[in-house]
Amino acid sequence: MRASVRTARAIGSVAGQALRVAFDRSVPTGGARAPLRVEDVTAAWLAEVFGVAPETIHHIRVVDAHSGTAARARIEVTSDADIPASLFLKMPPRNYFQHVLMNLFSLGAREIDAYRALGDAPPIRVPHCYATRFDPVRGRAVLVLEDLSPTARFRTVGDPLDRSEAEAVVDAMADLHAAFWQDRAGEAGTTSATRSEVETQLGILIRRRLLGTLTGHAADLVPATVREQIRIFYQRGREIDAFWANQPQTLIHGDPHLGNLFFEDSTPGFLDWQISTTGCGMRDVAYFANSSLEPELLREIERGLVERYAARLDAAGITADPEQLWTLYKVGIAELLLAIVCTAEAGERMQSPAVTRCGVARAVAGVEAHDSLALLAALLDDMRV
Structure with a gap:
């Protein structure tokens, strides 16, 4: 078309x-x-x-x-x-x-x-x-x-999260993803609708409008190199969708930042499933970890979180290569950057400046630590060969 x-x-x-x-x-x-x-x-x-x-x-x-x-x-x-x-x-x-x-x-x-x-x-x-x-x-x-108010503790993105809490969330994500695991996109048993053609094109148009020139209240947190690289999300949006669709699929939450989670004692729970879809489970892990943990702590434990996730899948009978998951984790951080920068550019009607500035800072730290946007471009180039 x-x-x-x-x-x-x-x-x-x-x-x-x-x-x-x-x-x-x-x-x-x-x-x-x-x-x-x-x-x-x-x-x-x-x-x-x-x-x-x-x-x-x-x-x-x-x-x-x-x-x-x-x-x-x-x-x-x-x-x-x-x-x-x-x-x-x-x-x-x-x-x-x-x-x-x-x-x-x-x-x-x-x-x-x-x-x-x-x-x-x-x-x-x-x-x-x-x-x-x-x-x-x-x-x-x-x-x-x-009504969870009698039993649950709620957090915001700016609240501290420790190692044990992060591990508990990753364990829960592995349990969710294992329950709905599909080896390939389009398998019988798809759990939630993927985006329509109109939604896909509209998303590309919105990204072009919001990411072409950053002017929002968190724009100063995005370095010039990242500003240039982030345009990949509307320049090669359909290739990015195809890349993620080629990975093993499952039911993913889609927006698992700390504000969409709750805790009952040490048990995490998940709220707000509005953008849930069938997708790659590692996107949830990368999104959660990089939006909800301080970068200094995350750099220390992130490889262990990915290995923990892989071991949990293995215990559920799902063979997962930790090295491949680590690659998907690194490129998955770019999905968080896309979401949080677009939210910041949309203004306060979407989220408060304090929350988006915190999220943008963490996402930028993640993509810079792992060169996620360059990795994404390289993986897309490999698909063309």
Whole structure:
């Protein structure tokens, strides 16, 4: 397909979703299957979700609510029925731009797919998903999840993480990836949708816009050499996708920075599966380690983390070459750099400057330590031979 046609389709998709979201927000009373706002969550709707009589639910109180890439709310429920007294809801974001973005890249639908794939007995700790609702006409996605606040400790990217905690997260990632392991892309059993052609082209256009000239609040942290090298993500974006698709595939979280994790005692758990997909497991490991650990500590332990991951896969019956995983780890750091620099360039509506500056600094340290972008270019060149 010619690039001009792909671009036209991508722009058309943006326009269509912008109109769809504008209509949904201006005429919000439709889509009763998936409420637009937490204020629209009624006793009747909650009763339908849990399969109980509406008269058994007496009161719903919003304890707290905020909105980012999705709207999140914790509610308390007074009821005679056997349902949790506290619930956590994920819904369409309040910000118009983020709502359009959610629809364009099917973020809500991806998270629903991830919880369905994980099932009732997931291989790692995740919030229990009581129910999901999706309105295909309006594109709304709603998840009714376990409220973790009584038991979990939450972190931000800037919080310290020690060696034992990092090892526990890598162990959990190995368990997740082993449970969904595929030797090659396209095997039966794919766990979550890959990007569509329109999503791929749109991603390239967004990267070109954000990475062509860095002007965001973390631009000063990106050296000139890295600024030049990072253009590979829109200049050779489809080759990069093909490279990762040629690696063993599994269900990956996609965005496992420390802010998307929680801990119960020493056990880590994983939140926010909006960009989960079928992909290379080492991308999760590299992304987590380089976004969540201070570079000085990480340089000391990262090779051991990769070897630990390989040994955990081996114990699950999956043969993995530690040297090949180490190569994938080094090039996988570039994926973190792409994500965090684009987030910083998109502005504060995506993430706070403190968080993105910390993430950009760590990602730059990683790609410079391992020359990740040059390694990526070399691997792509090898594919052409």
